[in-house]
Amino acid sequence: MQESNTFNVKRRQLLKLSGALAGGIALAGLNRSALANAASGNTPFTTPTADNPIRINFNENPLGMSPKAQAAARDAVAKANRYAKDEIVTLRSKLASLHQVPESAILLTAGSSEGIRAAIEAYATLGTQLVIPELTYGDGEHFARIAGMKITKVPMLAGWQFDIDGLKQAVASYSGPSLVYLVNPNNPTATITPADLIEPWIAAKPANTMFIVDEAYAEFVNDPRFRSVNPLVSQGADNVILLKTFSKIFAMAGMRVGYAVAQPAIVAHLSNHVAGEKINFCGVDAALASLDDHAFITYSKKSNDTSRQILLDALIALKISYLPSEGNFVFHQLSVPLKEFQQHMKQAGVLIGRAFPPADAWCRISLGTPQEMTFVAKTLHEFRAKGWV
Numbered sequence: 001m002q003e004s005n006t007f008n009v010k011r012r013q014l015l016k017l018s019g020a021l022a023g024g025i026a027l028a029g030l031n032r033s034a035l036a037n038a039a040s041g042n043t044p045f046t047t048p049t050a051d052n053p054i055r056i057n058f059n060e061n062p063l064g065m066s067p068k069a070q071a072a073a074r075d076a077v078a079k080a081n082r083y084a085k086d087e088i089v090t091l092r093s094k095l096a097s098l099h100q101v102p103e104s105a106i107l108l109t110a111g112s113s114e115g116i117r118a119a120i121e122a123y124a125t126l127g128t129q130l131v132i133p134e135l136t137y138g139d140g141e142h143f144a145r146i147a148g149m150k151i152t153k154v155p156m157l158a159g160w161q162f163d164i165d166g167l168k169q170a171v172a173s174y175s176g177p178s179l180v181y182l183v184n185p186n187n188p189t190a191t192i193t194p195a196d197l198i199e200p201w202i203a204a205k206p207a208n209t210m211f212i213v214d215e216a217y218a219e220f221v222n223d224p225r226f227r228s229v230n231p232l233v234s235q236g237a238d239n240v241i242l243l244k245t246f247s248k249i250f251a252m253a254g255m256r257v258g259y260a261v262a263q264p265a266i267v268a269h270l271s272n273h274v275a276g277e278k279i280n281f282c283g284v285d286a287a288l289a290s291l292d293d294h295a296f297i298t299y300s301k302k303s304n305d306t307s308r309q310i311l312l313d314a315l316i317a318l319k320i321s322y323l324p325s326e327g328n329f330v331f332h333q334l335s336v337p338l339k340e341f342q343q344h345m346k347q348a349g350v351l352i353g354r355a356f357p358p359a360d361a362w363c364r365i366s367l368g369t370p371q372e373m374t375f376v377a378k379t380l381h382e383f384r385a386k387g388w389v
């Protein structure tokens with residue numbers, strides 16, 4: 001059976017090899033709070049205010065970077081008069097081994113945003129259409145508009161699921177080339193599209209079609225129906241670009257490190273659309289440290305699972321519908337206008353997600369720390385008493 005994601009595969013292998021499982025178990029007890037304090041810079045939970053709100057509006061990781069990554073980034077400052085030449089080579093090589101591809105199959109980018117832009121620009125030849133589900137992460141459409149591409153949006157199925165048959169149809173009925181941008185798990189819905197729907201489509205190699213698969217949130221997934229497209233790439237598929245980021249599970253959003261994984265010829269093509277893989281020194285060293293910090297990866301995932309459950313318990317108790325979340329955010333239904341809900345939340349010291357048309361009666365709440373989500377759950381119960389939710 002294929003594993004749900006590459007980091008999990010390697011982590012399990014390494015945990016087995018080094019006997020570090022015991023360390024992981026200890027994490028559930030005392031070590032966990034020590035790690036939490038270290039990661040968050042020892043900031044204890046304080047009741048939020050309008051000036052110091054709980055920020056659960058941008059799908060950021062609330063834990064802070066791993067203590068080891070923070071130390072690596074601090075140390076890198078002293079070297080940052082230089083370009084991170086050797087370190088970039090090391091990072092590329094480490095990622096290549098993690099994804100079981102040659103080094104030439106990895107392109108480092110300034111966050112996965114730069115990867116999305118590069119992939120779209122590289123394939124935005126005259127007459128190419130971008131095919132996207134109607135409700136998905138906006139960068140694909142944004143960069144395609146700048147590139148002057150035709151954009152084909154396919155309506156969603158019930159439960160805001162991707163209509164893979166509809167997407168296939170959009171590709172098949174178009175006379176020119178297609179770029180298909182699939183976000184899995186999707187944002188803002190946090191739902192997955194089962195691999196059994198994606199893999200055969202890519203493997204069938206529809207003519208003149210390149211797939212960009214954005215797996216920014218893959219490490220948070222629990223649903224076994226999800227599988228990364230990584231094995232397709234490592235087995236030679238030449239019609240798919242996998243995009244990854246250090247912004248989510250590794251809590252490095254502000255460091256701006258991401259990468260693309262694809263066949264070397266595709267990577268060479270993409271590399272014409274980035275500024276020479278000149279990733280910042282602090283980000284590169286923090287990424288290297290993060291990849292080795294298996295305890296933090298485990299902690300980051302567990303903390304997200306705990307926070308999600310706290311929020312879901314509140315939504316269930318309040319009979320608020322939500323979509324099954326496989327990311328670090330939850331998409332739930334509203335019974336009041338989003339603007340009103342946002343405003344009340346802001347007054348309570350909580351910043352929540354923006355509007356995501358066409359899902360106008362829905363709200364995205366990113367997952368903060370378990371303590372933050374306990375506060376949010378309590379706030380939701382209070383809002384119900386006031387008729388605000």
Ligand code: PLP
Nearest residue numbers: 111112113137187216245247258
């Ligand atoms: N892809 C998806 C699906 C996202 O949700 C985001 C950010 O939220 C990004 C890419 C961009 O992230 P970054 O540029 O920080 O890697």
